Each structure stands twice: as C-alpha cells, then as structure tokens.
Amino acid sequence: MKLFFLVVKNAFRSKTRAFLTILGIAIAVVAFGVLRTVVTAWYAGVDAAATDRLIVRHAVSFIFPMPYAYRDKIADTPGVEEVSFANWFGGTYIDQNQFFSRFAIDADTYFDIYPEYMLGEEELSTFKREQNSCVIGSDIASRYNLKVGDSMTLTGDIYPGEWNFIIRGIYQPQKKSTDASQMMFHWEYLNQRMLQDYPGRENQVGWYNVKIDNPDEAAVISTQIDELFANSAAETKTETEAAFTRSFISASGAILGAMNIVSFTIVGVIMLVLANTMMMSARERTREYAVLKTLGFSVPKIAFLIFGESLVISILGGALGLLLTFPLVEAFAAAIPKGWFPVFEIEVITIVLLVVVVLFIGAVSAIFPVRNVAKSKIADSLRFVG
Amino acid sequence: MPKNKLCEIDHDKSVTTDQTQADSGRTHKMAPFIEVANLSKSYQRDGFEIPVLDGMDISVEKGGYLALMGPSGSGKSTLLNIIAGIDRPSKGTVKIGDTEITSLNESKLAKWRANNIGFVFQFYNLIPVLTAFDNVALPLLLTKLSKAERKKHVETALNIVGLGDRMKHYPKQLSGGQEQRVAIARAIVTDPQIIVADEPTGDLDKTSADEILVLLQRLNQEFDKTIIMVTHDPHAAETAKTILHLEKGELVEETE
Ligand SMILES: Nc1ncnc2c1ncn2[C@@H]1O[C@H](COP(=O)(O)OP(=O)(O)OP(=O)(O)O)[C@@H](O)[C@H]1O
Numbered sequence: 001m002k003l004f005f006l007v008v009k010n011a012f013r014s015k016t017r018a019f020l021t022i023l024g025i026a027i028a029v030v031a032f033g034v035l036r037t038v039v040t041a042w043y044a045g046v047d048a049a050a051t052d053r054l055i056v057r058h059a060v061s062f063i064f065p066m067p068y069a070y071r072d073k074i075a076d077t078p079g080v081e082e083v084s085f086a087n088w089f090g091g092t093y094i095d096q097n098q099f100f101s102r103f104a105i106d107a108d109t110y111f112d113i114y115p116e117y118m119l120g121e122e123e124l125s126t127f128k129r130e131q132n133s134c135v136i137g138s139d140i141a142s143r144y145n146l147k148v149g150d151s152m153t154l155t156g157d158i159y160p161g162e163w164n165f166i167i168r169g170i171y172q173p174q175k176k177s178t179d180a181s182q183m184m185f186h187w188e189y190l191n192q193r194m195l196q197d198y199p200g201r202e203n204q205v206g207w208y209n210v211k212i213d214n215p216d217e218a219a220v221i222s223t224q225i226d227e228l229f230a231n232s233a234a235e236t237k238t239e240t241e242a243a244f245t246r247s248f249i250s251a252s253g254a255i256l257g258a259m260n261i262v263s264f265t266i267v268g269v270i271m272l273v274l275a276n277t278m279m280m281s282a283r284e285r286t287r288e289y290a291v292l293k294t295l296g297f298s299v300p301k302i303a304f305l306i307f308g309e310s311l312v313i314s315i316l317g318g319a320l321g322l323l324l325t326f327p328l329v330e331a332f333a334a335a336i337p338k339g340w341f342p343v344f345e346i347e348v349i350t351i352v353l354l355v356v357v358v359l360f361i362g363a364v365s366a367i368f369p370v371r372n373v374a375k376s377k378i379a380d381s382l383r384f385v386g
Numbered sequence: 387m388p389k390n391k392l393c394e395i396d397h398d399k400s401v402t403t404d405q406t407q408a409d410s411g412r413t414h415k416m417a418p419f420i421e422v423a424n425l426s427k428s429y430q431r432d433g434f435e436i437p438v439l440d441g442m443d444i445s446v447e448k449g450g451y452l453a454l455m456g457p458s459g460s461g462k463s464t465l466l467n468i469i470a471g472i473d474r475p476s477k478g479t480v481k482i483g484d485t486e487i488t489s490l491n492e493s494k495l496a497k498w499r500a501n502n503i504g505f506v507f508q509f510y511n512l513i514p515v516l517t518a519f520d521n522v523a524l525p526l527l528l529t530k531l532s533k534a535e536r537k538k539h540v541e542t543a544l545n546i547v548g549l550g551d552r553m554k555h556y557p558k559q560l561s562g563g564q565e566q567r568v569a570i571a572r573a574i575v576t577d578p579q580i581i582v583a584d585e586p587t588g589d590l591d592k593t594s595a596d597e598i599l600v601l602l603q604r605l606n607q608e609f610d611k612t613i614i615m616v617t618h619d620p621h622a623a624e625t626a627k628t629i630l631h632l633e634k635g636e637l638v639e640e641t642e
C-alpha cells in the first residue's frame with residue numbers, strides 16, 4: 001500500500017504521546033499476561049490430574065484421617081486396579097519459608113500409580129528397601145542442591161519431633177505440568193513412630209489413591225466405595241483426582257474470579273486510553289483529513305490511515321509488553337515460594353489471547369475517529385481551527 | 387490544444403469525459419466552461435434559515451481567470467467550494483465542461499475533483515510530517531502512475547514553482563511563501579484544468595504574495611489553467627482577467 005509510509009509517520013507525529021501510549025499498552029499487556037499466567041498456573045493442577053485415578057478422603061474434610069483397614073475393602077471393589085495411600089506430613093524444612101509438599105506414602109504402590117514421577121529402577125528398589133529413606137523431586141534437588149545419599153531433616157508439626165531421612169531417589173517430572181517439587185517418604189516409618197510415641201495415632205491414612213480400570217466407570221466405582229463405609233465413624237468421599245484438585249481451587253475461587261475480572265478490566269481501560277489518543281490525533285488532523293478528501297482520497301483510504309495508525313501503536317505496545325512479560329513471569333516465578341504452583345509459565349493460549357486483545361484494541365480505537373471523518377463535511381472541516 | 391501540457395496523466399475516463407469534451411468545446415471560443423446557474427445556499431441554524439448565496443448565475447470560459455471579492459461573510463468561500471465540488475448547493479446547478487457536478491454522488495465527485503481541480507488554500511494545508519516532495523506526490527498516489535513516473539511529475543511541478551532544490555524540506559523548514567508554492571505544485575501535479583485558490587496570499591507578506599500572483603498568472607497564460615481566486619486584496623484581484631464582487635450572497639459588480 002502506497003500510503004503505509006504516511007501511517008507510520010502519523011503514528012509518531014507526537015513522539016511523547018506515541019511513546020506514552022505504547023508504554024501504557026505495554027504495561028497493560030504485562031499485567032494481563034502475568035495475571036493470566038497466575039490463573040492458568042492455578043488450574044494447571046486440574047489439567048494435570050489423571051482421569052483414571054480416584055481419591056478417597058474423609059467425608060467431612062480431607063484433614064481428617066481414615067482407618068488403614070479401608071485399604072483392603074477398597075482394593076476388593078470391582079473395577080479397582082490398585083490402591084495406594086498417603087498422609088500429609090506438613091512440618092518445616094530449614095525454616096518456615098520453605099514451601100513444598102511433604103507426604104508419607106505407601107512405598108510399595110505409590111510410584112506404580114503415579115508413573116509421572118519418574119524414578120530410576122535402582123533408586124526405587126533402594127527406596128523401597130530402606131525405611132528411613134525418602135524421594136524428592138528434581139526441583140527440590142536443584143533448589144537445595146541435594147543429591148542421592150544426602151540427608152534431610154524435617155521438624156514435624158502434625159507429627160511432632162525431628163525426622164531424619166536419607167535421600168535415595170530423585171524423581172523427574174514426566175510432563176511440564178507434573179509437580180517436581182515434592183518430597184515423599186515411607187508411610188510405614190511414620191506409622192511405626194506414631195505407634196511408639198503417640199499410641200492411638202497409628203494406622204491412620206490421609207487419603208487413598210485408587211487406580212481404576214476404566215475412567216468411564218469413575219462415578220459408579222466412587223459410589224460403590226463410599227457405600228462400603230456408609231454409616232461408619234469415618235464416612236468417605238470419593239471423587240476423581242481432577243474433581244479433588246478442583247475442590248482445592250474452589251476455595252480460592254473468589255480470588256481467581258477477581259483476577260479474571262481485573263485482567264479484563266485492564267484491557268478495557270487501555271482500550272479507552274488508546275481510543276482517546278486516536279480521537280485526539282484525529283481531531284487535531286481534522287483539516288488534514290479534509291484536505292486529503294479534497295484531493296480525492298476516499299473515506300476507506302483515510303480509514304486505512306487511521307486504522308493503520310491505531311494498529312501500529314497497539315502492535316508496538318503489545319510487542320513491547322510481550323517482550324517484558326517473559327522475564328517478568330520468570331522473576332515472579334522465582335519470587336513466589338516454590339511449590340505454590342507446580343508449573344508457572346506463560347502458556348501459548350495466553351500469548352494468543354494477548355495478540356487477539358492487542359489487535360482488537362487497535363481496531364476498536366480507530367472506529368470513532370473513522371466514523372467522525374466519514375460523517376464530516378469537507379467544507380466544515382476545512383474551516384476547523386483546532 | 388493547450389499551449390503547454392504539464393504532464394500526461396491517464397485520468398479515469400469512466401468518471402468523467404469532459405476533458406475531450408472541453409477540448410472540442412474550445413473550438414467555439416465563447417462557450418462557457420464553468421456554468422453556475424441559479425445557485426443558492428443557505429444554512430439552518432436554530433430553526434432559522436440563513437441564506438448565504440441567493441440565485442447566483444456565473445459563467446467562466448476555458449482559460450479564464452476570475453477573482454472573487456467582497457466583504458467577509460459575503461459567501462465567497464462557499465461559492466468557491468461549491469464550484470470546486472467540496473460543498474453542495476441548496477438549489478441550482480454547477481456544470482463544468484460537460485459534467486453537472488452537482489448531481490454526482492460523493493465518490494464520483496471525489497474522483498472528479500482528483501482529476502479536474504487543483505486546490506490552493508490560505509493556510510497552505512501541507513501535511514507537516516511529509517517533505518515537499520511527498521506532499522506534492524500525494525494526489526498522484528490516487529493514480530496508476532509508477533513510482534518513477536510519479537517522481538518525474540513531482541519534480542516537474544516543483545520546478546515550475548521554483549522549488550526544485552527544496553524537495554527534501556519539511557513544511558516547517560520553508561517560509562510561508564515557499565509553503566504556498568509547494569501547495570501550488572501539489573495543485574498542478576495532476577495537471578487539472580481548473581485551479582481554485584481561497585485567499586492564497588492572505589497570509590503572506592507583499593513580496594511572497596507577488597511571487598504567488600505571478601505564478602498563478604503564468605499558470606493561467608502559459609499552461610492554460612482556468613483559475614478562480616478568492617481575495618480581499620484589490621491589487622491581487624487586478625492580476626485576474628475578470629473580477630466579481632459579492633455582497634450578502636449576491637453578485638453586485640463585474641469588471642473585465
Ligand atoms: N457550516 C456553516 N453553518 C452555518 N453557517 C455557515 C457555515 N459555513 C459558513 N457559514 C456562513 O456562511 C456565510 C458565508 O461564509 P463564507 O465563508 O463563504 O464567507 P467568505 O465570504 O468566504 O468570508 P471570509 O472573507 O471571511 O472568508 C458566513 O456568514 C458564515 O457564517
């Protein structure tokens with residue numbers, strides 16, 4: 001298009017204004033990108049959840065334990081392939097600020113059910129053999145510079161006392177969405193100490209992880225399991241892992257909702273900013289556009305100038321914003337306590353959304369000025385002194 | 387045939403054919419080229435009708451040079467704009483060559499303007515972010531000319547106005563008189579038959595104004611352009627072949 005050079009010149013006619021508008025869009029894009037990343041990171045757990053695994057927990061709340069005796073009954077339920085179980089350990093490692101999940105797990109079955117925690121065969125068998133050993137995710141290993149053979153000491157809170165473990169395995173995440181920041185050790189080890197130090201607290205299980213044959217049967221099997229323990233002291237609630245993860249998220253649903261609203265409000269605000277800039281520029285150029293019309297330029301040609309200018313500014317702002325978003329998300333990921341999110345990175349869908357939003361803002365902002373130019377009479381506009 | 391041709395431009399013949407018509411019309415010398423008949427224009431304001439032009443008849447022959455004079459608010463600009471096809475009358479017709487421009491729709495009128503009219507404004511109205519060269523090249527962007535051809539035409543036009551050495555200058559690097567000469571180059575670059583100028587010397591000192599007037603006279607005599615110029619300055623009006631005086635939207639006097 002022969003007019004494109006004029007589009008670019010127009011966009012930078014007022015350098016300060018163009019710069020400020022581009023910066024404004026860039027900041028909005030960064031804010032939008034980071035917020036969307038937080039929201040998607042939150043949901044990453046749900047997406048990573050398998051559909052062929054059920055979680056059996058206490059019907060009242062997942063903080064209440066269930067009897068170990070449930071294990072065999074669940075295993076006998078038709079459609080159940082394998083049963084494993086775990087307890088949330090909590091506790092602190094080094095100090096209060098070190099966040100990552102720490103579980104007591106059934107060493108024999110856990111890694112069968114969770115193949116996404118990839119552990120070498122040798123490491124796994126050593127781990128199974130030594131009761132005071134533990135396995136950590138590769139993120140934890142690199143974060144604390146730990147290797148196989150090192151020891152790890154936890155201070156318990158739910159389970160009081162000092163707890164010493166030898167690292168016997170470092171698992172690798174199978175997928176990007178796999179949480180590589182967990183620590184697991186023998187449930188049996190925990191159980192023995194409870195039996196010794198706090199009799200009455202032994203044989204308790206936080207939740208059961210159930211692998212089923214057929215994901216389509218999830219609902220039926222869940223009901224069957226829950227019926228097994230109906231009217232007992234510890235009734236159960238069984239659901240798919242995805243549903244279980246979602247119930248965690250729903251607790252923070254209000255915050256996520258707010259973040260969603262804020263991210264789109266930012267888009268709205270920046271659209272007004274750009275629309276205002278475009279209105280101002282077009283108004284200042286009322287006479288110029290009238291002169292172009294006088295020379296025989298059609299309204300579509302002038303619309304091309306205005307749309308082009310608006311898009312040049314929004315695209316530059318968007319590109320700058322996107323460039324800044326990547327390092328910022330990385331910095332953000334480094335700054336938030338590890339283990340809050342299994343994955344924290346900009347998703348492709350976020351980038352696509354940003355590009356769409358930027359183009360949309362650019363186009364919408366040009367509509368009003370174009371409409372004004374189309375409506376105005378040349379003779380009136382030529383008289384305009386702005 | 388015209389005495390001098392600025393350049394050959396293939397105007398869109400589907401829009402107007404009056405170039406050939408006008409050429410044949412020139413054989414009988416006195417046939418009017420621009421014919422304004424019973425032209426009226428009024429504005430509505432607060433429910434009142436404000437008449438600006440009232441039943442005006444004017445004719446200008448091919449190669450004519452008409453100066454429009456009259457007090458402020460007498461409707462000079464309005465008349466000029468209607469003849470040039472950037473305003474519409476409330477009543478009456480404007481016929482130029484064989485085209486009745488008052489009955490053309492907006493897009494046809496725009497094409498007609500691009501092919502037939504060169505505009506010169508009081509405040510030059512150049513695009514500040516474009517060089518003299520690019521400003522003059524603007525109207526050519528609407529033609530099918532190649533880049534090389536456009537360059538040739540722009541250089542010719544700028545040479546005619548004596549600014550061949552200022553092509554890379556931006557408007558703010560030029561004096562008022564030079565800016566107006568760039569505007570004249572822009573007006574003639576498509577080789578239109580008619581040039582309309584609304585107070586082209588209104589914002590200039592005497593020396594610059596005289597240069598512009600000499601230039602317009604040259605375009606009229608050497609290049610056979612039909613010119614209509616609005617002016618307040620009797621000295622400027624003297625340079626035209628015909629002077630019309632307007633008062634309150636009516637023709638009061640005609641001097642040859
Ligand atoms: N859009 C409009 N709405 C209402 N009235 C208008 C409009 N445009 C022009 N007029 C009126 O029409 C009249 C003629 O205006 P015009 O500009 O043609 O005068 P002029 O002779 O060119 O004056 P000047 O010498 O000051 O340029 C004026 O009274 C003006 O106020």
Ligand SMILES: [Mg+2]
Nearest residue numbers: 462463464584
């Ligand atoms: Mg006027």
